[in-house]
Amino acid sequence: MAAAIADEQRVVYNFIGKSGLRVSNICLGTLTFGSEGTTSRPGQNTEEYAHKVLNRFVEWGGNFIDTANVYATGKSEEIVGSWLQAKNERDRYVVATKVRFNMDPSNANQIGLGRRHITQAIEDSLRRLHTDYVDIYQMHCWDHGVPVEETLRTMHDLIRCGKVRYTGSSNVTGWQMQKLVAVADKLDIPPVATLQQQYNLLCRDGEMEAFQVCKIEGIGVLPWSPLKGGLLTGKFTRDATPTDGRIGWVAQNESRGSHSHPAWSKVKEDEKVWNVIDTCKRIGDAHGKSVAQVALRWLLQRDVVPSVIIGARTLEQLDQNMGAANGWAMTAQEMTELDEVSAPTLTHPHDLINKVNVARYNPWMPEYRVGNK
Numbered sequence: 001m002a003a004a005i006a007d008e009q010r011v012v013y014n015f016i017g018k019s020g021l022r023v024s025n026i027c028l029g030t031l032t033f034g035s036e037g038t039t040s041r042p043g044q045n046t047e048e049y050a051h052k053v054l055n056r057f058v059e060w061g062g063n064f065i066d067t068a069n070v071y072a073t074g075k076s077e078e079i080v081g082s083w084l085q086a087k088n089e090r091d092r093y094v095v096a097t098k099v100r101f102n103m104d105p106s107n108a109n110q111i112g113l114g115r116r117h118i119t120q121a122i123e124d125s126l127r128r129l130h131t132d133y134v135d136i137y138q139m140h141c142w143d144h145g146v147p148v149e150e151t152l153r154t155m156h157d158l159i160r161c162g163k164v165r166y167t168g169s170s171n172v173t174g175w176q177m178q179k180l181v182a183v184a185d186k187l188d189i190p191p192v193a194t195l196q197q198q199y200n201l202l203c204r205d206g207e208m209e210a211f212q213v214c215k216i217e218g219i220g221v222l223p224w225s226p227l228k229g230g231l232l233t234g235k236f237t238r239d240a241t242p243t244d245g246r247i248g249w250v251a252q253n254e255s256r257g258s259h260s261h262p263a264w265s266k267v268k269e270d271e272k273v274w275n276v277i278d279t280c281k282r283i284g285d286a287h288g289k290s291v292a293q294v295a296l297r298w299l300l301q302r303d304v305v306p307s308v309i310i311g312a313r314t315l316e317q318l319d320q321n322m323g324a325a326n327g328w329a330m331t332a333q334e335m336t337e338l339d340e341v342s343a344p345t346l347t348h349p350h351d352l353i354n355k356v357n358v359a360r361y362n363p364w365m366p367e368y369r370v371g372n373k
């Protein structure tokens with residue numbers, strides 16, 4: 001029997017950017033649901049276990065669920081769909097899914113952000129999710145092969161015919177984010193409501209440009225991999241090569257290293273990784289919280305973030321991660337300490353622009369820089 005959850009620990013609900021949609025400040029990511037296809041890693045959840053995770057998330061007050069057509073090649077959406085069907089209270093939940101990546105390599109049009117693929121992909125997602133609308137339909141990654149006008153018009157058509165409530169973006173650079181805003185403006189359609197991007201204490205690249213666009217335009221940033229795939233949990237040390245879980249799976253085979261899960265040979269030599277973890281541990285000890293809870297809380301206290309997308313492979317991980325949501329906060333000084341130990345190296349011309357603008361703060365001008373709430 002899982003422990004009862006006190007009211008003051010339950011999630012809070014935030015508006016998602018300038019949209020009228022309110023979501024729990026923790027969103028449940030479903031990348032670990034289902035073991036089919038290429039997005040799967042060891043320890044993926046069965047349908048039965050995933051439903052337990054979803055039920056427990058709801059006990060914490062969670063109303064926001066993120067999936068994608070490509071997760072476990074449709075199985076993740078199916079698992080969320082069978083849960084929604086059994087729950088029979090669709091209107092209580094905010095369901096986000098995605099389109100862009102390849103669902104069938106043998107079909108030249110089962111990929112990308114063109115009209116043909118999006119129009120078919122939404123039907124497939126709705127069928128798997130057992131619903132007749134998606135709350136946030138996200139473009140999973142920039143597509144160099146299609147004009148933005150075609151993509152945005154198609155996405156807006158889905159809003160007009162009631163299959164989608166809001167649109168979202170994911171994995172874009174700064175100029176691409178600005179382009180999405182400018183083209184929506186030119187077409188006189190609403191801008192995307194969200195940007196889903198990797199964001200954690202070891203990856204703050206989005207702050208340099210894309211998140212600044214979001215801040216100015218009122219677009220909510222939804223961090224993915226908030227624990228850097230499990231690295232920011234305190235369960236690893238630099239002296240022992242991990243063998244368990246997702247990080248262990250990567251550590252046991254250098255070729256599995258990627259932008260989101262770097263090879264262990266790089267991680268263990270990276271002083272910043274261990275300094276960040278040590279700082280999270282020290283701050284967590286002062287609050288009776290874990291490294292993971294501090295890493296999540298840092299994101300929850302960033303001004304551009306309405307909700308953090310967590311990954312939880314087990315019910316214990318879920319409970320721990322939900323414990324970041326409410327009932328405590330880090331002080332301004334602790335936030336500054338984390339900002340400093342995780343500070344990204346500024347590339348040119350960011351270094352120059354930041355330096356020469358220190359004395360140019362104008363309270364009448366919009367504040368671009370991402371900061372703390």
Ligand SMILES: NC(=O)c1ccc[n+]([C@@H]2O[C@H](COP(=O)([O-])OP(=O)(O)OC[C@H]3O[C@@H](n4cnc5c(N)ncnc54)[C@H](OP(=O)(O)O)[C@@H]3O)[C@@H](O)[C@H]2O)c1
Pocket residue numbers: 028029030031032043066067140170171196197223224225226227228229230231233235244245246247292309310311312313316317318320321
């Ligand atoms: N838009 C995109 O391109 C994109 C990309 C990636 C993810 N996402 C979304 O973001 C969600 C979260 O991403 P993520 O799964 O990479 O998040 P994450 O929080 O960085 O990593 C989750 C993994 O960390 C470990 N973990 C989590 N909580 C833990 C705890 N309290 N203690 C110890 N270990 C813990 C678990 O792996 P082990 O138990 O195996 O160690 C878990 O599967 C996904 O489900 C998906 O919805 C989106």
